[in-house]
Each structure stands twice: as C-alpha cells, then as structure tokens.
Amino acid sequence: MDVRNCKMCGNLFNYTGSPLCPACNNKMEKKFSEVKDYIRENPTSSISVVSEEMEVPIQQLKRWIREERLSFSKESGVVIQCEKCGAPILTGRFCKECKRTMTKSLESLYSVNAAGSDRKKGSESARMRFIDK
Ligand SMILES: [Zn+2]
Numbered sequence: 001m002d003v004r005n006c007k008m009c010g011n012l013f014n015y016t017g018s019p020l021c022p023a024c025n026n027k028m029e030k031k032f033s034e035v036k037d038y039i040r041e042n043p044t045s046s047i048s049v050v051s052e053e054m055e056v057p058i059q060q061l062k063r064w065i066r067e068e069r070l071s072f073s074k075e076s077g078v079v080i081q082c083e084k085c086g087a088p089i090l091t092g093r094f095c096k097e098c099k100r101t102m103t104k105s106l107e108s109l110y111s112v113n114a115a116g117s118d119r120k121k122g123s124e125s126a127r128m129r130f131i132d133k
C-alpha cells in the first residue's frame, strides 16, 4: 500500500495516482466547476487574476488546461505552449499542426507494422513449404 501526504491538507491517504487526498480531490473538483463558471463569466481575465480570485494555484489552472478541461479565450491573453514545437495554443498539449503530423505518423507506423507482419507471415509459410518437402 502506498500512503502519502496530501499536497493540499497534508493528511495521509492511500495514493492512487493523484497528489491529493479524496477529500481535497472533491474540493478541487468543486473548485474546478467554479473556475469554469468564473472564466465563462469573465472571459477576458488573465490566468493570474483567475488564480487570485479563485484561490487556485496557477500550476493547477495550467494542469486543467493541459488536460483540455479548461480553456481560456483568446482575449484573456492566456497561452500555453505546444509541447512539441512551442507554438502558442489555448488548450491541450499540442498545436493543431503537431496533432495532425502525429496522427499521420501514427497511421504510417500502423501501415508499416501491417506490412511487416505480412512479410513475416509470407516467410513463415515459405519455411513451412520448405519443411513440407
Ligand atoms: Zn487533502
């Protein structure tokens, strides 16, 4: 069992992948919807204003943005950077361009794999024929 101290309240809890205890996680979820409402009502607020007004660390706000749960409007001036090329984006981890090339390379990876397994099958049956003889 992995027991850790909650990053928020310091209480011990069974670690399940989140740095917060279940109680604080619940609090954070509630906070999240408040923050979301706040941003909807104040679309031009910058991230530091939201952080101050909502008493949520900027780091946490950015995490929500990375998880694509939260997105600021262009007017807020809030931008994060694409993890691949550094282009300014509003939400998520990668820009549209990188997302597209990644999907493409995934597709070509898949077709290469498919071709590879076909080749393997071919040589296997060739060997079988050889053994049969
Ligand atoms: Zn806690």
Ligand SMILES: [Zn+2]
Pocket: 082, 083, 084, 085, 086, 087, 094, 095, 096, 097, 098, 099
């Ligand atoms: Zn990019």
